Amino acid sequence: MxxxxxxxxxxxxxxxxxxxxxxxxxxxxxxxxxxxxxxxxxxxxxxxxxxxxxxxxxxxxxxxxxxxxxxxxxxxxxxxxxxxxxxxxxxxxxxxxxxxxxxxxxxxxxxxxxxxxxxxxxxxxxxxxxxxxxxxxxxxxxxxxxxxxxxxxxxxxxxxxxxxxxxxxxxxxxxxxxxxxxxxxxxxxxxxxxxxxxxxxxxxxxxxxxxxxxxxxxxxxxxxxxxxxxxxxxxxxxxxxxxxxxxxxxxxxxxxxxxxxxxxxxxxxxxxxxxxxxxxxxxxxxxxxMSKSLGNLVLVSTLREHGTEACALRLAVLAHHYRSDWEWFDDALDGAAERLARWRAATANPAQAVDADAALEERAVVERMRAALRDDLDTPSALRAVDQWAATHPAAATDLVPTAVQALLGVRL
The missing domain is CATH 3.40.50.620 (HUPs)
Incomplete structure (x- = not known):
């Protein structure tokens, strides 16, 4: 097949x-x-x-x-x-x-x-x-x-x-x-x-x-x-x-x-x-x-057809630990879209010259992401590591963080 x-x-x-x-x-x-x-x-x-x-x-x-x-x-x-x-x-x-x-x-x-x-x-x-x-x-x-x-x-x-x-x-x-x-x-x-x-x-x-x-x-x-x-x-x-x-x-x-x-x-x-x-x-x-028998389904195809960006939907899902039971609320996509916009803003205008300290911090962010994911795929902690970096760094020194976000989380910045 x-x-x-x-x-x-x-x-x-x-x-x-x-x-x-x-x-x-x-x-x-x-x-x-x-x-x-x-x-x-x-x-x-x-x-x-x-x-x-x-x-x-x-x-x-x-x-x-x-x-x-x-x-x-x-x-x-x-x-x-x-x-x-x-x-x-x-x-x-x-x-x-x-x-x-x-x-x-x-x-x-x-x-x-x-x-x-x-x-x-x-x-x-x-x-x-x-x-x-x-x-x-x-x-x-x-x-x-x-x-x-x-x-x-x-x-x-x-x-x-x-x-x-x-x-x-x-x-x-x-x-x-x-x-x-x-x-x-x-x-x-x-x-x-x-x-x-x-x-x-x-x-x-x-x-x-x-x-x-x-x-x-x-x-x-x-x-x-x-x-x-x-x-x-x-x-x-x-x-x-x-x-x-x-x-x-x-x-x-x-x-x-x-x-x-x-x-x-x-x-x-x-x-x-x-x-x-x-x-x-x-x-x-x-x-x-959520189950077919109860008829309370939120369909991926419906979200896709309504123009929901896939990266925002992935972030909405990854905000919860995979082993947890959780409830979907219709406004969850709003928070995910805001997070995605913050991350993209931090990577939209790379610095004109490489700042050694900023580059070192970006490597530390990636290591924090890896450490979180090693710990039973703790995606909420991995997301928070990128949140903290995006909040304190107005411009990316390198393409390391967006590369890691795409590779490890499946989210393109």
Whole structure:
């Protein structure tokens, strides 16, 4: 699947730093990406509606991680899926009378435009589920043969208890949730804990056998289509390999999606899926979590079509720490635009001659930005470092600060 065109990222003089990220599983800050090649997987969209600010905040967060890695001289291998066949997409297609493939194609193209607009680095591997149906089928067949999957009628389920006996994975190790919380979230987030015939209500669907009126494909385990979690396990293992650097996504994916994707991957490979599990917070709007089901979405495409400058929108998002839950207010763009104007004013008229003290201060500003971003991608502190510099320096001595702002924050001055 084609991704989108990458933004230009200039090189910043000086030495970048390896970031410390908060790991959801250990609940600690850990060094992420000390190897020369770092591998990142961020879960992609289910393309049944347009990109909203919650999506934007997540992808900007992990775009920032990529920028910090690249500044530190790392080579980044980034993979992302597209869940282009799943119940929400099929339901929206039925409700609107649009073919599900046409709906998916239109929303994927809209997502590409939104990511280009936001200057988000594209994945190296951008993979639709419909592109890996045979591979998923073979993975499910292996799980059946290994005794960690079973059939209920013609559907195939993952056996959580069996998987924990034969792989380096334990249910709850990532999320830290108790069983009652897991059961509630399973029912809320695509699971079927009440289905008769399952060995454990939490066992997730690996393969849904063909139903009338639904798309299906032949596979090693019969005609049907993949369950939700197995797609990411297979795509990540195919393109990044086992035990990759960071698994990223929104905090609403911690359970069941990331927890069970990790379980599937461990059962298939005998190794952990990822070293670090990193999650972005949720965004509220008008007092409630922004979600398609509630209809309280602020769409990136709407802001773009109304002439919102992408740099201002990025600054509005980066003003909040990526792990925090926060609320979007319609005047947030005004403050971001004012900040952007202040920064641009400080860089609009460079000094005629290089002032050694000013140049030294600019290097210090960049180092403060790097230090902030090393500390769990602390973008609010990085923004404040530039604020302080712009407030006290009427003219830039060099192009170092605007170069760093573009490279590390994705904001062109």
């Amino acid at each position: 084609r991704a989108w065109d990458p933004p230009r990222i200039p090189a910043v003089p000086g030495d970048g730093v390896t970031p410390l990220l908060f790991d959801t599983a250990s609940q600690q800050l850990v060094e992420a990406g000390a190897d020369d090649i770092v591998r990142l997987y961020v879960c992609g969209i289910t393309p049944y509606d347009a990109t909203h600010l919650g999506h934007a905040a997540t992808y900007v967060a992990f775009d920032t991680l990529q920028r910090v890695w690249r500044d530190a001289g790392r080579s980044v291998h980034y993979a992302q899926n597209i869940t282009d066949v799943d119940d929400p997409l099929l339901e929206r297609a039925r409700d609107t009378g649009v073919d599900w493939r046409e709906l998916a194609a239109a929303e994927i193209e809209g997502f590409r435009r939104d990511m280009e607009y936001l200057a988000v680095l594209p994945p190296d591997d951008y993979v639709a589920v419909t592109e890996v149906i045979p591979q998923v089928g073979r993975a499910v067949e292996r799980l059946l043969e290994g005794g960690v999957a079973y059939r209920v009628d013609d559907d195939v389920y993952f056996d959580i208890a069996a998987a924990q006996e034969v792989s380096p994975w334990l249910l709850g190790e990532e999320s830290g949730l108790d069983r009652d919380a897991m059961l509630a979230l399973s029912a809320e987030r695509g699971g079927d804990p009440d289905r008769t015939g399952k060995r454990d209500p939490l066992d997730p669907l690996l393969w849904r056998s063909a139903r009338s009126g639904e798309p299906s494909w032949p596979s090693a385990v019969g005609e049907g289509r993949p369950g939700w979690h197995i797609e990411c396990s297979v795509i990540a293992l195919m393109h990044l390999g086992r035990d990759f650097t960071v698994q990223g996504g929104g905090s609403d994916l911690v359970f069941p999606h990331h927890e069970l994707s990790a379980g599937h991957a461990a059962a298939l490979s005998g190794h952990p899926l990822a070293r670090v599990y990193s999650h972005a917070g949720m965004i509220a709007y008008r007092g409630e979590k």
